Amino acid sequence: MVDSISPVELQEKLRAEPEVLLLDVREPFELEICRIRDSINIPLGEITRRANELDADRTTVVICHHGRRSMQAALWLEQNGFSSVFNLAGGIEAWANEIEPDMPRY
Secondary structure (H helix, E strand, O other): OOEEEOHHHHHHHHHHOOOOEEEEOOOHHHHOOOOOOOOEEOOHHHHHHHHHHOOOOOOEEEEOOOOHHHHHHHHHHHHOOOOOEEEEOOHHHHHHHHOOOOOOOO
């Protein structure tokens, strides 16, 4: 089962491990509204086809709007050999509420 990580825990993890990969599985139009800096985008519907673009040995935190799509992607990644995968609990919405209150929301 994929572990969830809170926004505060993610912020701390990024300070301690800057090489953590932030994988945003929202659609490109959603990223135009808001995104966490340095995240990469592979929409959920493209994960199975594009997973080869990712390093399966790198710690990966999967992000979406509220945490549902990212959990689907994180489970798929974990089942397909990714060794350290986390789901951002509450998604970008929780990140905005807890870490970046000035971030645009939708």
